[in-house]
Amino acid sequence: MTAENGDELTITGSVAASAIDPAKGPILTVSFPPYGRSAETVRRIMLITCAALLPAVGFSVALYGARAIASVLGAVAAATATEWIICALRDRSMPSIDGSACLTGLLLALSLPPGLPLWAAPIGSIFAIGVVKMVFGGLGRNFLNPALAGRAFCAFTFPALFAAAGMSVPKIAAGSGGFGTLANLFAGYSGGWLGASSTVALLLGAVALWTLRIIDIEVPLAFLGSAFLLSWVTSGPSAILSASGFMSAIAALLTGGVPLVALFMATDPVTSPATRRSRLFFGAGCGALTVVFRNFGSANDGAMHAVLLMNLTVPYFDRYFRPMAFGCRHRTGTQAGELNGTK
């Protein structure tokens, strides 16, 4: 009866008109919820991360002077320009002002040896952004950390320059050996990487990022913890029980760019796994590989190789360390409908 009536009547003029007739009211926009968003944006996250690196930049400028400024500016400018050009070529309106290219350039510059010719950093930037990031689809799609991959590119392309590029830096604390060395390393006497000299400066930034929940604590903890343990255990049968074994294990955490890599590069959200447990394994793997590569290879590049290798394992971590979804333990093979039926 009336149900059929309803079908025939469908939309009458008066009902439909109110949606389009401005006299009856405004045209409403519909969209899916939520209708409010938090203030957090990708650009904000990237810029805060860049800001957190400023203490380290400042320290390297203090150590190496204008050379450090030129290297950082060159890398940042080349990274940003590369992203702009590629976006323009791909005809993407995606703005490259989200600051991620800037962060990549900054990290790359800080990871290069301080004595490298100034043209090397921009070349690394172009590779990092152009090949590692944009070729795979841009922000969020890269499977390697772009800055580390850029550094690896430079290291493989100019090995002779890399070998000669170390610069001596002034010591902060007096004395050598034992605590004197450690204090020097911690405060800033470590010539390997431009921006990784001062663990203190890097820690400052990392703690700030952690309190803002931009980086997590699992990866750095597992990274440093496993690197420490493994270097201690492998320090030799005589040293392992003495203070020197302990000291050298601590020193291993402060040299070769480990602080920069563990705090800022391994924690890159795009190229690290998602769950807490998998992040612990990921960090531990990075730390262990760092020690292995160092013991059998280059002291300066171990951390870089370790993280790049672990980056490749991230999809497996994501798949096998899945969190148990709400209510799924209860289900264990039964469908919800069957559960209802068995009450």
Added chain:
Amino acid sequence: MVLQHKRFSGGIYLEPGWGADDLPVETLPSPSHVTIPLIQHAGTPAEPTVRVGDHVAMGCQIGIATAADAVPVHASVSGIVTKIARYPYSTKRNAVSVTIENDGNDEFSTPIPCDKAWRESAPADIVEKIHLGGIIDNGFPLADRLSQGRAGRVDTLLINVLSTEGYCSADARLLIEQPRKAALGITICKYAVGATKRLFVIDENRTRVVDAVSSLMADEEFNDCDCSVLKIKKARYPLHNERLLLAACRGVELPAGALPAEAGCAVIGIAAAVAVAEAVTGLTPLIRRIVTVGGPLASAPKNLLVPIGTPARRLLDACKIDIGAIKKLVFGGALSGRAVQDLETPISKSVNSLLPLAATAAPSPGPCIGCRRCRTVCPMRLEPARLSKLVIAGAGDELDEWHIAECIECGCCAYVCPSGINLVQHIAYGKLHHERSPKRTGVLSHEAAL
């Protein structure tokens, strides 16, 4: 007795609302016409029992429930039926709706039989009266829920006083203004489901609610030592969700589609409790509800008691909102509500708040940077970003593996996403696909919730 709650993860802490709890309920004068959808919940629509031209009294049944999960619908004003048509803009798309021209006489007739006092009735009779009263709680037919509970082993009646999104104040105002009626409804429901205990779940931040509940607890006529309170500190949205509530109260995680009776509980809201008291003792079906109108555009926010089927525009006018400035009108809250297409969209039994908004532009979504904020806030421990990517990639078969059916579409993930990705939209789309697959489980889809 005050209990400790179990741990629960995820969710968002929303700052306490703008004081809608303090605004007394105002009765909106009956509108000139009402448009009453014959479906206002998750389930089967009612069949119309009136024809165009019929005269109906207030409370008269205009839609009859023909399926187990259907609910009768009643006239909320007295007058002449002028139209029975599919109304395109209601929260339930194209629901058959009955338009009644108000004659202003407010004649009343009850659909509920007046036989004996509720204390002498069998629980099944009470459930039948609740059914005839057309009561909907939390988007589900209350009678259906209670009768399912009765067959099980329900020992506790949970009274859910957590607000959906901080500013829906219907429950709070009812507790403050009609505590006796709320208490009576709760007692009746407890009897109807055969529960032995009552447990209030309240948010410690909402001081008005806390006061109202403590005065109820002090009432000896109501509280015969079987009543306890669970105060939740800094209750995070969406804890009001039934499944999360049971996890917080009982430590039981129910799968999607399972009934609270599985955890030995029945859940009821205050608005539903008051409606039960009115239906069982006052013989009045559910024909009115309290709607909170607020948001940045409302210069005079209000809690309004309106007949079901009142056009939203009447409520906006009552709150002195500049109609021309409205670009989007949300039924429900900002995180899980639903934007409607038309200002004339009627208020249904499930609408607890109206949120007119001036801004329409959502930020254009950027790429996912894997920051994991979405999975941190997901109360169901899902991976919204992955689900969204799978849906976009068209990987329908993998969605099951990542438990897409468990998503309750609370909106937390999209709220926190720094890239502004429309995660809920993608997941809801994926669920549609999933629901059509043969392995489908009971899923509360977004549309069904309103």
